[in-house]
Amino acid sequence: MASTLASSVISKTNFIDTHKSSFYGVPISSQARLKIVKSTPQNMAVSMSADASPPPPPYDLGSFSFNPIKESIVAREMTRRYMTDMITYADTDVVIVGAGSAGLSCAYELSKNPDVQVAILEQSVSPGGGAWLGGQLFSAMVVRKPAHLFLNELGIDYDEQDHYVVIKHAALFTSTIMSKLLARPNVKLFNAVATEDLIVKNGRVGGVVTNWSLVSQNHDTQSCMDPNVMEAKVVVSSCGHDGPMGATGVKRLRSIGMINSVPGMKALDMNAAEDAIVRLTREVVPGMIVTGMEVAEIDGAPRMGPTFGAMMISGQKAAHLALRALGLPNALDGTAETSILPELMLAAADEAEIADA
Numbered sequence: 001m002a003s004t005l006a007s008s009v010i011s012k013t014n015f016i017d018t019h020k021s022s023f024y025g026v027p028i029s030s031q032a033r034l035k036i037v038k039s040t041p042q043n044m045a046v047s048m049s050a051d052a053s054p055p056p057p058p059y060d061l062g063s064f065s066f067n068p069i070k071e072s073i074v075a076r077e078m079t080r081r082y083m084t085d086m087i088t089y090a091d092t093d094v095v096i097v098g099a100g101s102a103g104l105s106c107a108y109e110l111s112k113n114p115d116v117q118v119a120i121l122e123q124s125v126s127p128g129g130g131a132w133l134g135g136q137l138f139s140a141m142v143v144r145k146p147a148h149l150f151l152n153e154l155g156i157d158y159d160e161q162d163h164y165v166v167i168k169h170a171a172l173f174t175s176t177i178m179s180k181l182l183a184r185p186n187v188k189l190f191n192a193v194a195t196e197d198l199i200v201k202n203g204r205v206g207g208v209v210t211n212w213s214l215v216s217q218n219h220d221t222q223s224c225m226d227p228n229v230m231e232a233k234v235v236v237s238s239c240g241h242d243g244p245m246g247a248t249g250v251k252r253l254r255s256i257g258m259i260n261s262v263p264g265m266k267a268l269d270m271n272a273a274e275d276a277i278v279r280l281t282r283e284v285v286p287g288m289i290v291t292g293m294e295v296a297e298i299d300g301a302p303r304m305g306p307t308f309g310a311m312m313i314s315g316q317k318a319a320h321l322a323l324r325a326l327g328l329p330n331a332l333d334g335t336a337e338t339s340i341l342p343e344l345m346l347a348a349a350d351e352a353e354i355a356d357a
Contacts, residue, residue: 085188086228089119094322095208095232096120097195097249100129101308102292103238104177105150105315110322111184119230122191123213123245127178130240134170135306141170144274147309150316154180164307173308196227198235198252198288205287207231234287234322238315241265241293241303250290250298258285265296265303273304281314283321291318 094110096103099122110118120127134141143151143158148165151158154176158165167173181187194216197209211227219225237249242264253259273296280299283289290298291314304310323330330336 085190089117089188089190089230091231092119093117093232093326094119094234094236095230096236096238097208098122098129098238098240098292098294099124099127099189099191100238100240100292101131101174101311102315102318103236104128104131104174104181105312106236106238106291106318106322107187107315108177108181109316109319111181111187113323113328114184114186116186116323116326116328118187119232120187120189121193121195121208121210121230122189123194123216125192125213127189127191128171128174131174131308131311132171134167134308138306139169139171141167141173142307143167143312144270144307144309147312150312170308195248198249198256199229199231200256200258203258203286205235205285208235234289234325236289236291236318236322237294238290238292238318239294242297247294247297249288250284250294253285253288259298262298263300265293266300267302268305269302270304270307273302274307274310276301277304277310278313278317281317281321283325287325289318289321289325291315 093116096107096110096118099107099120103120103122104127107118107120110116126132131141133139142164143166144164148158148160151165151167151173154173156167156173156176158167182189190210192213193210194213195208196211196216198205199207199209208230209227210230211225215225235249239248239250240246242251247262250259250262254262276299277292277295280295280301281289281291284298292311293303295301295314296303317332320330320332320336324332
């Protein structure tokens with residue numbers, strides 16, 4: 001695969017040198033198809049326009065009226081754009097199954113390379129998985145160092161303690177990474193879309209079988225509704241720990257004989273769990289990488305509970321495993337354009353020594 005994709009290796013000129021990533025590259029500039037007119041005191045709304053006409057005066061909330069539109073136009077705009085995305089991503093570079101903290105972190109890292117096309121599939125209407133809350137019904141999110149370097153890159157404020165940081169609300173992380181990720185032109189989130197199966201050819205995962213989530217959840221209540229497909233060079237499974245929607249990727253691998261067992265995650269041990277999840281993030285079978293809590297399911301690693309650093313770094317590692325599979329520069333091979341991976345690993349080693357002491 002590396003030889004066939006060698007021509008697509010990106011050059012330094014493809015990056016905007018604004019700041020270094022925790023692992024690789026820098027955020028790409030938005031390649032908007034329309035001119036963005038930002039909010040100003042004279043123009044009190046964000047709008048999109050193709051011309052450079054003077055901004056209108058501020059609107060009057062006491063006498064407000066929208067511009068006219070036909071209902072059919074709204075329907076056509078939504079349908080045309082979504083179907084265009086389905087056509088575009090029917091054969092893509094990377095499919096990420098599950099838009100939790102690990103899946104979003106993986107997609108964010110991959111999206112920095114504008115030549116890599118990324119599709120994210122999320123069964124829920126709302127992406128984010130368990131990252132909207134920091135644990136139980138509490139809002140704060142705890143992130144153990146040195147994963148706070150990733151938060152620095154995202155520009156998320158936190159309360160810093162000796163060996164960890166605390167974000168005041170987990171939704172701040174989730175909404176921030178989604179707002180940055182989904183603005184990029186090489187990413188599409190297909191939410192309310194379930195992954196029902198894998199495409200496997202000659203012992204290699206080559207994509208996913210999809211369906212609308214509501215259809216997938218009601219196969220027993222109606223006549224057969226055949227699925228759709230999405231081919232991919234690499235599939236990243238980040239379905240989370242076992243449950244109604246969790247660990248589905250590795251469970252399917254077991255059911256079709258591509259792996260021997262899925263022992264399930266062990267009891268909670270935060271210190272062992274987070275290191276293990278990052279260390280064991282890998283390509284488990286040709287064409288399929290497993291990240292996040294799904295790693296604990298396939299390897300019998302401990303659960304980590306309400307701490308999220310491993311999700312972020314496991315996702316980033318999965319992204320670089322995908323880049324390597326695509327034959328592109330990556331931090332794991334030391335071929336990234338810019339990388340502070342050595343700094344991150346040294347910091348992790350220091351933290352481990354302190355914890356052992």
